[in-house]
Amino acid sequence: MKVFINRMALAYQKNIDPNTSFALWKIEERAEELVAQLQLREHERGYLDTLINGKRNLHWLSTRALLRSMLNTSSYIDCQIDEHGKPYLVNFPHFISLSHSFDYAAVMISKTRPVGIDIELIKNKIERIAHKFMNEDELSFMDSGHRTEHLYISWCAKEAIYKLQGKKNVSFLDNIRLNAFDYKPQGSFKASLELENSRKDFEVHFEKMEGYMIGYVADDNYAK
Numbered sequence: 001m002k003v004f005i006n007r008m009a010l011a012y013q014k015n016i017d018p019n020t021s022f023a024l025w026k027i028e029e030r031a032e033e034l035v036a037q038l039q040l041r042e043h044e045r046g047y048l049d050t051l052i053n054g055k056r057n058l059h060w061l062s063t064r065a066l067l068r069s070m071l072n073t074s075s076y077i078d079c080q081i082d083e084h085g086k087p088y089l090v091n092f093p094h095f096i097s098l099s100h101s102f103d104y105a106a107v108m109i110s111k112t113r114p115v116g117i118d119i120e121l122i123k124n125k126i127e128r129i130a131h132k133f134m135n136e137d138e139l140s141f142m143d144s145g146h147r148t149e150h151l152y153i154s155w156c157a158k159e160a161i162y163k164l165q166g167k168k169n170v171s172f173l174d175n176i177r178l179n180a181f182d183y184k185p186q187g188s189f190k191a192s193l194e195l196e197n198s199r200k201d202f203e204v205h206f207e208k209m210e211g212y213m214i215g216y217v218a219d220d221n222y223a224k
Contacts, residue, residue, distance in 0.1 A: 009062075010069060011104065012209065020218055022108035022117055024209070025066040027058050034061035037068065039076045055102070062105035063098040070109055086166035097163045097216075104212060113222040116164030118156040119214050126151045133158060133172035143183035149208065150183045156215025157204040161193055164202075164217055170195070178204075191217075 013023040031053070038061070040048070051057045068077060071092060078090035087098050097117045099106040108117035130139060130151055142150045158172040170176070170193070181189035185208040193200045206215045 010066070013070075016110075016216075016218060019112045020108075020110035020115065021070065022106060022115075022214075022216055023066060023070055024119065024214070025062050025069075025105040025107075027062045027103050027105060029058075029062075031057050031061060034058070034065050037065045041076070059100035059105060063100060063107055066105050066107045067096065067098070067109070070107055082166070084166055084168050086163070097160070099159075099163075101212060106214065108216055108218075110218060114164050114166070114219045115217065116160035116162065117214070117216040118159035118163065119212055120152055120156055120159075122149060122152050122208075122211055122213055124148055126155065135173060135177075137180075138178050141180040141182075146183040149185075149213065152213040153181075153183070153206045153215060154178055156206060156213050157189075157191055157217070160204060160215045160217045161191060161202055164219060165193055165200075 009026050009028050011024045011026040013021060015021045048057065048060065051060060064077070064079065067079065071077065071094070077092065079087055080090055081087055087096055089096060094109045094111055095114045097108045097115045099117050099119045101119045102121045104119055106117050106119040108115045126148060134151070134154060138154065157178060158176045161176050162170055162172065175194055177192045177194060179190040181187070186206065188203055188205040191202050191204045193202070200221070202217050203220065204215060204217045206213065
């Protein structure tokens with residue numbers, strides 16, 4: 001069966017290198033239209049039935065539709081979740097990371113290394129929880145004129161690293177550290193994941209787009 005991939009909702013795509021890219025999907029379709037673009041098996045349809053109709057349903061479907069578009073395949077995509085909640089592909093070699101927020105879905109893929117991506121709608125409420133995911137040193141370099149956006153860059157960065165490493169019991173506050181960086185709408189900075197017996201350094205990238213913040217990261221030191 002030939003599958004026709006609808007690219008009309010592909011809002012943005014960026015190639016990081018020849019093997020790594022991410023894309024955003026603007027969710028404008030109804031659930032039925034997204035389902036028609038996919039090859040869902042019985043267990044996937046059963047999972048969909050457990051979701052409340054509305055955004056949760058559309059978010060799940062749109063990340064899968066975007067994944068199909070990025071892989072550019074008419075084959076069935078066996079996307080599963082491991083014991084830590086990290087998505088992975090059974091029948092494709094790519095590392096993947098999925099995210100969604102309100103009207104957008106985001107997917108990052110790589111043939112060669114683990115990746116992580118997060119997209120968030122920028123809202124003032126983040127100030128109320130800043131102390132729960134940022135330590136005092138990190139809060140001290142937030143730009144007073146762009147504090148909300150600066151906090152969202154920080155959140156997206158920590159979320160992207162969390163998704164890349166893919167294990168539970170990692171604290172944004174205690175285990176993921178951000179080096180000081182200035183606010184701007186697009187850029188990158190250094191961060192690290194510090195666990196009991198290890199430390200891993202990352203270059204985190206971010207972009208602001210139409211009221212949303214995107215943070216993404218790839219493991220440059222990954223070795224199989």
